[in-house]
Amino acid sequence: MQPVQHRNLKDENGRIYCCLRNKVVKLDEKQKGDFCRGCSMFAGDADGQGVDCVWEDLRAVADPHIVRDPAKEWMSNQMKHIWPPTDHLSTCMVYPS
Ligand code: SF4
Secondary structure: OOOEEEEOOOOOEEEEEEEOOOOOEEEOHHHHHHHHHHHOOOOEEEHOOEEEEEEOOOOOOOOOEEEOOHHHHHHHHHEOOOOOOOOOOEEEEEEOO
């Protein structure tokens, strides 16, 4: 599986989908400082429009994968695994740097 560039563009409320936290978050200075700065998936600021995150994606998505709707992206990243049967995990996979 190849790493995919995810270009997360901020929505009208300044939010993006964060793979590390597996949630929709506001891309503010706190998010950038507390999470993005030390994140191995960080790959840029999407030309000032959001954040680029590179990770191996289990879904069949384009590369780069452009994300404009963070809630829809979050939903798309939830995946039910067969074992254990009740687990719901993100499809995000961090690759070694
Ligand atoms: S760089 Fe990491 S912490 Fe920042 S939004 Fe992407 S996945 Fe989340």
